[in-house]
Amino acid sequence: MVDLSFIIGGPQGGGVESAGQITLKAFVVKGYNVLGTREYHSNIMGAHSYYHVRVSEGPVRALRLPVDLVIAIDAESVLTHINDVRSGGYIVYDADSVDVDATKIASMEPSLRNRLRRLFEGMGLKPTVGSAVKVAEERGVKTVGLPLKDLLKRVSELTGAPIASIAKTVNVIGLTAGLYLLGVDLNSVARAIELQFGGRPKIVASNVAAAKVAYEFMLKTVGSVRELPEGPHRGRVRMLASGNEVVAMAKIVGGLTFETFYPITPASDEAFYIEENKYVDLGELTKIMELEGAPIVVLQTEDEIAAINMAIGAAAAGARAATSTSGPGFSLMNEAISLAVEAEIPVVVTLWMRAGPSTGIATRTGQQDLLHAIFSGHGDTPKIVVASGDHVEAFYDAIKAFNWAEAFQTPVIHLLDKYLASTMTVLDEWDLDVSRVEISRGKRVLSHSDSYKRYELTDDGISPFAPIGTATMVVSGLEHDEYGFASEDPVDREVMVEKRLRKFETIARSIPETEKLVLHGDPDARVTLVSFGSTKQVILSALEELERDGVKANFLQLRVLSPFPSESVSKILSRADKVICVEANSLGQLAFLIRAHTGYEVKHLIQKFNARPLYDVEVVYGVKKILSEGVRRVVVSGGA
Amino acid sequence: MARRWLDYKTEAWVQWCPGCGDFGILTAVHRALAELDLDPRRVVVVGGIGCASRSVYYVKGSNFHAIHGRAIPVASGVKLANPELTVLVMGGDGDLLGIGGGHFVALGRRNIDVTVIIHDNAVYGLTKGQAGPTLPVGVKTKALPYPNVHDRVNPLILAYASGYTFIARGYAYHVNQLKDIIKAAIQHKGAAVVDILQPCPTYNDIMTKEWYEERIYYLADEDPTWDPRIRGPEDYHKIPRIIEKMVEFGDRIPLGIFYQDLTRDTLEERLERQMPGYLKAPPAVRPISINGKPPVHPFKVFKDKLIET
Numbered sequence: 018m019v020d021l022s023f024i025i026g027g028p029q030g031g032g033v034e035s036a037g038q039i040t041l042k043a044f045v046v047k048g049y050n051v052l053g054t055r056e057y058h059s060n061i062m063g064a065h066s067y068y069h070v071r072v073s074e075g076p077v078r079a080l081r082l083p084v085d086l087v088i089a090i091d092a093e094s095v096l097t098h099i100n101d102v103r104s105g106g107y108i109v110y111d112a113d114s115v116d117v118d119a120t121k122i123a124s125m126e127p128s129l130r131n132r133l134r135r136l137f138e139g140m141g142l143k144p145t146v147g148s149a150v151k152v153a154e155e156r157g158v159k160t161v162g163l164p165l166k167d168l169l170k171r172v173s174e175l176t177g178a179p180i181a182s183i184a185k186t187v188n189v190i191g192l193t194a195g196l197y198l199l200g201v202d203l204n205s206v207a208r209a210i211e212l213q214f215g216g217r218p219k220i221v222a223s224n225v226a227a228a229k230v231a232y233e234f235m236l237k238t239v240g241s242v243r244e245l246p247e248g249p250h251r252g253r254v255r256m257l258a259s260g261n262e263v264v265a266m267a268k269i270v271g272g273l274t275f276e277t278f279y280p281i282t283p284a285s286d287e288a289f290y291i292e293e294n295k296y297v298d299l300g301e302l303t304k305i306m307e308l309e310g311a312p313i314v315v316l317q318t319e320d321e322i323a324a325i326n327m328a329i330g331a332a333a334a335g336a337r338a339a340t341s342t343s344g345p346g347f348s349l350m351n352e353a354i355s356l357a358v359e360a361e362i363p364v365v366v367t368l369w370m371r372a373g374p375s376t377g378i379a380t381r382t383g384q385q386d387l388l389h390a391i392f393s394g395h396g397d398t399p400k401i402v403v404a405s406g407d408h409v410e411a412f413y414d415a416i417k418a419f420n421w422a423e424a425f426q427t428p429v430i431h432l433l434d435k436y437l438a439s440t441m442t443v444l445d446e447w448d449l450d451v452s453r454v455e456i457s458r459g460k461r462v463l464s465h466s467d468s469y470k471r472y473e474l475t476d477d478g479i480s481p482f483a484p485i486g487t488a489t490m491v492v493s494g495l496e497h498d499e500y501g502f503a504s505e506d507p508v509d510r511e512v513m514v515e516k517r518l519r520k521f522e523t524i525a526r527s528i529p530e531t532e533k534l535v536l537h538g539d540p541d542a543r544v545t546l547v548s549f550g551s552t553k554q555v556i557l558s559a560l561e562e563l564e565r566d567g568v569k570a571n572f573l574q575l576r577v578l579s580p581f582p583s584e585s586v587s588k589i590l591s592r593a594d595k596v597i598c599v600e601a602n603s604l605g606q607l608a609f610l611i612r613a614h615t616g617y618e619v620k621h622l623i624q625k626f627n628a629r630p631l632y633d634v635e636v637v638y639g640v641k642k643i644l645s646e647g648v649r650r651v652v653v654s655g656g657a
Numbered sequence: 658m659a660r661r662w663l664d665y666k667t668e669a670w671v672q673w674c675p676g677c678g679d680f681g682i683l684t685a686v687h688r689a690l691a692e693l694d695l696d697p698r699r700v701v702v703v704g705g706i707g708c709a710s711r712s713v714y715y716v717k718g719s720n721f722h723a724i725h726g727r728a729i730p731v732a733s734g735v736k737l738a739n740p741e742l743t744v745l746v747m748g749g750d751g752d753l754l755g756i757g758g759g760h761f762v763a764l765g766r767r768n769i770d771v772t773v774i775i776h777d778n779a780v781y782g783l784t785k786g787q788a789g790p791t792l793p794v795g796v797k798t799k800a801l802p803y804p805n806v807h808d809r810v811n812p813l814i815l816a817y818a819s820g821y822t823f824i825a826r827g828y829a830y831h832v833n834q835l836k837d838i839i840k841a842a843i844q845h846k847g848a849a850v851v852d853i854l855q856p857c858p859t860y861n862d863i864m865t866k867e868w869y870e871e872r873i874y875y876l877a878d879e880d881p882t883w884d885p886r887i888r889g890p891e892d893y894h895k896i897p898r899i900i901e902k903m904v905e906f907g908d909r910i911p912l913g914i915f916y917q918d919l920t921r922d923t924l925e926e927r928l929e930r931q932m933p934g935y936l937k938a939p940p941a942v943r944p945i946s947i948n949g950k951p952p953v954h955p956f957k958v959f960k961d962k963l964i965e966t
Contacts (some may be wrong), residue, residue: 232814252966254963254964256955256956257962268956270953270955271951274940289752299953301943302946302952306937306944309934314928320759322730323760324728324730326727326734327731330736332734332738334739334742336734337945338738356723356724356727414950425960443964451951455949456949485720486698486739486941487698487719487742488698490720491714493722502669541698619862
């Protein structure tokens with residue numbers, strides 16, 4: 018069973034992202050499943066970044082540490098990831114960098130420099146790349162030094178281009194050398210390069226030349242290796258996309274007509290991809306309109322306050338409208354969330370969580386905005402919050418979020434995170450099965466009498482929705498009567514609060530329990546892990562590992578966190594002997610929420626808040642530690 | 658049959674103080690809409706928070722009462738979602754130039770076809786008379802414990818710098834002239850702003866009716882050849898004079914249409930160029946599904962993400 022993990026590291030702006038994507042494409046071409054994520058600093062050029070990849074024949078659920086291979090394009094990457102490679106694995110590094118001293122690498126975080134200095138001093142060594150390589154070799158890691166300068170010279174000769182203009186191909190030299198060790202053939206790398214730089218023949222040519230040079234060097238120095246067999250997933254068309262892109266696609270085919278955003282990591286790439294595709298051919302739909310493309314208004318606004326208010330205006334006028342943001346932007350949106358609750362506006366906010374508080378670590382992941390999302394907005398502001406566990410769920414949820422928003426005339430927060438945003442996965446046509454998706458617009462009416470009541474009282478709390486511009490009305494953020502006219506009358510007030518409560522009950526009743534939560538694994542297992550969001554596949558992977566080790570556990574994944582499925586959660590948790598919450602925040606937000614809704618106290622937490630993705634081995638470690646030592650809380654800390 | 662201004666009144670009790678300038682503005686808006694004979698279902702008044710923003714309840718339309726400072730983005734969303742609608746923003750100087758100042762600038766940059774009516778009384782009335790962004794420095798209105806330490810923003814210059822293509826100033830008690838200005842602003846294609854000087858008889862005891870009426874005059878009265886229209890480069894020579902008049906605010910305060918740029922595209926037109934058919938099938942009205950299903954599989958659309966294995 019092929020199951021490979023590797024890391025490609027280098028300076029930001031040095032082609033690490035392209036290198037990562039090329040490796041993913043090479044393995045997809047070869048017939049494998051892949052998962053790859055990008056870890057990077059909030060920096061344009063120079064700081065360390067890396068791509069972390071896992072490849073398998075079967076489903077790839079989670080990234081894994083330690084990896085089989087580290088490809089270090091620069092000195093900082095060798096030193097940063099020195100402990101991330103398993104014994105028996107490989108490090109490919111720049112042979113010209115052996116004398117580089119960690120304490121002299123300006124771009125390296127000072128704390129890391131100090132940790133490395135102490136580590137090597139303790140062994141009586143200087144903190145250099147050479148020492149790192151030596152230490153790695155001592156613990157059974159095989160290392161390959163690439164004479165990058167010479168190899169670049171060779172690429173220059175081969176292409177006839179000056180070194181300066183092909184210097185960027187070091188990333189491809191590195192990745193090809195690395196993939197060589199994993200048995201990937203040159204043709205697959207060349208195909209991947211073509212896919213990556215398609216339409217730019219010069220760039221393709223120089224990178225293919227770089228791959229050739231690297232491949233020949235490896236063949237000469239390392240000798241032949243066992244070729245990676247073709248994987249089982251061949252002979253069909255597959256899709257490689259990030260979470261940002263999958264959500265963008267879902268919105269577009271799911272009927273989005275109006276999207277606003279203010280630039281913020283890690284949300285902007287979603288809006289960018291929508292904008293790129295704001296006028297695409299949507300088949301039959303485009304034909305009906307007799308247009309070349311289906312127009313979507315995508316607007317970068319002056320701030321997040323404008324982003325949501327503009328989406329609210331568009332939604333009130335009848336557009337299928339959304340905005341996307343991250344924690345800081347969502348903070349700015351809070352007042353308007355409250356408006357959308359009071360004025361009953363169907364608006365979707367796609368919230369890509371990142372590591373806070375405040376700016377925190379802008380480009381890193383976390384699950385710290387669960388309570389923020391649920392309790393956003395002043396006043397009593399019930400709303401729908403749905404969290405996706407992976408790319409496929411994110412696809413369907415993004416469309417469902419619109420349906421719910423319009424059916425219930427309420428804001429819907431679609432909760433995702435940086436890990437999903439920048440993680441690329443491979444999808445098959447059947448993964449995005451739109452034939453099982455409905456597009457429904459609720460109680461939308463397009464013609465009506467002169468006395469339209471925007472907030473007509475109904476049994477289910479949901480009023481007929483006439484878009485602005487079709488009837489005289491007032492859509493109001495002030496407490497109002499049925500027509501929307503401002504009213505401070507105590508009876509009107511109570512009636513309207515009750516109406517909105519009734520609506521929330523309707524929501525709770527209408528969303529099937531199966532869409533609110535999923536119990537993965539054996540329902541009778543004595544250990545239950547509880548989590549939400551992007552930890553899903555990591556936990557599923559950990560469950561398999563635990564089972565192999567004789568620990569039987571199941572996993573309660575919460576999908577809809579507001580309205581909260583209290584009864585089902587209560588029932589499931591009370592069956593288990595041990596309940597462990599797994600979440601990427603420090604306060605135990607999910608545990609808090611569970612206790613608030615059910616009274617059940619989750620006594621054990623596996624937490625991660627170093628702003629790096631969660632790894633399956635960490636969950637396994639945490640569960641075992643809790644089971645054997647009975648500790649309340651295990652903080653896991655993997656990732657560079 | 659053409660509509661009368663009474664057709665734009667609503668049943669709601671108009672809850673402004675007696676003598677408030679808002680009444681004049683409201684009447685001028687009613688009359689402008691009537692003369693333009695606009696279907697109230699197709700007229701959208703968006704308000705923020707404050708006395709002025711209550712206009713959403715007093716003008717018959719398909720209206721939206723938003724939150725403090727955010728009327729412009731809500732109005733922009735409505736207009737871009739359905740460009741056929743006539744969209745007005747009515748709010749105070751505090752709402753539009755204070756808390757909402759960033760959005761005021763952005764609307765000018767975008768040149769969306771929205772008319773912004775500033776009820777400019779230089780005070781925050783509903784919260785009992787604090788200094789508004791157009792209150793001059795050193796002025797101590799009766800609710801202020803000390804004279805104002807902020808200087809005033811000039812709404813016209815701000816509008817010009819932001820890119821509004823129609824900039825005018827009116828006076829709340831001159832209902833007829835004001836009606837004509839508002840009409841011209843609505844008819845203008847692009848972002849229009851009408852700054853309306855408006856005494857607040859309750860809280861602004863300095864900039865009173867008398868104070869204004871000693872100072873105001875109409876541009877066209879002073880200079881019968883006054884023509885604010887910029888039709889092309891041949892009219893650029895007018896701009897220094899226009900700015901000179903916009904800056905004038907002291908012993909004499911000019912009123913009228915200062916500036917109307919006919920050369921610039923609206924955002925709607927820019928979008929139409931990028932997406933031919935946008936105006937015909939805008940976000941609020943275009944179909945989104947086929948028989949209640951997504952129209953197409955993502956693999957048929959997002960081909961840049963596909964890999965043949």
